[in-house]
Amino acid sequence: xIAILSDIHSNMHALEAVMEACEKMGVTKYxxxxxxxxYGPRPAEVTRIASQKFEISLRGNHEEALVTGKHRFNPYAAxxxxxxxxxxxxxxxxxRMLHHDEKDNLMAWHKERKPFQLHxxxxxxxxxxxDPVHDYVDEPENPIESAQMIATLEEDFKGFDVCFAGHNHxxxxxxxxxxxxxxxxxxxxxLPKGKKAYVCVGSVGQPRDYDNRSSFATLDGDVLKFHRIExxxxxxxxxxxxxxxxxxxxxxLAKGI
Ligand SMILES: [Fe+2]
Numbered sequence: 339x340i341a342i343l344s345d346i347h348s349n350m351h352a353l354e355a356v357m358e359a360c361e362k363m364g365v366t367k368y369x370x371x372x373x374x375x376x377y378g379p380r381p382a383e384v385t386r387i388a389s390q391k392f393e394i395s396l397r398g399n400h401e402e403a404l405v406t407g408k409h410r411f412n413p414y415a416a417x418x419x420x421x422x423x424x425x426x427x428x429x430x431x432x433x434r435m436l437h438h439d440e441k442d443n444l445m446a447w448h449k450e451r452k453p454f455q456l457h458x459x460x461x462x463x464x465x466x467x468x469d470p471v472h473d474y475v476d477e478p479e480n481p482i483e484s485a486q487m488i489a490t491l492e493e494d495f496k497g498f499d500v501c502f503a504g505h506n507h508x509x510x511x512x513x514x515x516x517x518x519x520x521x522x523x524x525x526x527x528x529l530p531k532g533k534k535a536y537v538c539v540g541s542v543g544q545p546r547d548y549d550n551r552s553s554f555a556t557l558d559g560d561v562l563k564f565h566r567i568e569x570x571x572x573x574x575x576x577x578x579x580x581x582x583x584x585x586x587x588x589x590x591l592a593k594g595i
Contacts, residue, residue: 339364339558342539344371344464344504345398346388348378348422349543349591352552353387355569356542365556371504371539372398372451372464372471377415377587378543379577381422382444389447397451398464398505399472405449414584421583459499466503467491475503475538478510484517484536491534500535502555508547509540509555509564520564529560537562543574550594 341360346353374388375381388395403409403419426444454470455462463470467490476483511518511527513535529535540553551566575588
């Protein structure tokens with residue numbers, strides 16, 4: 339069973355809760371669709387886990403901003419990525435606590451991230467098939483965008499049946515048959531054989547669908563399941579405020595926005 343995670347955003351409490359749940363479910367591989375860091379308070383620890391445990395970990399727009407210094411972020415995200423960079427550079431107080439070889443490799447690991455990955459009949463991106471790092475897929479309430487995405491998969495991505503994406507922090511499943519928003523009463527789907535599927539897995543560390551539980555998906559054969567896991571939101575909020583990142587970045591976690 340593969341777990342597909344995205345947008346952890348330096349939220350260690352969320353990542354620990356998700357991985358604990360995954361271990362119990364029998365997950366054997368972790369694929370991450372990017373934005374391991376940014377916004378949150380624990381970039382070094384989350385990077386360490388991602389670099390050690392994730393089979394795939396893509397370059398998101400926050401990794402790109404981290405390593406290039408270029409972005410179009412709002413002031414809150416910009417402050418957070420500058421702070422993140424300062425934490426991941428060797429010689430910093432947190433990275434000094436890590437193993438000697440490891441501290442020099444944290445930034446290098448982020449620099450090596452690739453913008454997309456192909457595996458069997460699956461395509462993994464952070465943004466979308468139009469731009470794997472930046473393109474933002476709207477909420478599933480916009481059926482036209484989902485239909486366009488499926489049409490593009492059919493026309494231009496003939497070898498690939500399923501595309502997994504993150505970035506929008508909102509889980510949904512789009513197929514030629516329509517678009518579905520998973521919920522607690524209905525979260526497991528068999529991917530339609532021979533048909534295209536576009537899967538947004540939501541966000542582990544900063545969900546934005548008014549549900550503050552971590553969101554991710556698992557794939558077991560052709561069975562796709564969306565999951566929501568509670569974590570200690572208050573603990574991450576406290577850490578954000580303690581290190582001096584903007585209050586909004588803490589408050590949005592409680593609201594799931
Ligand atoms: Fe993100």
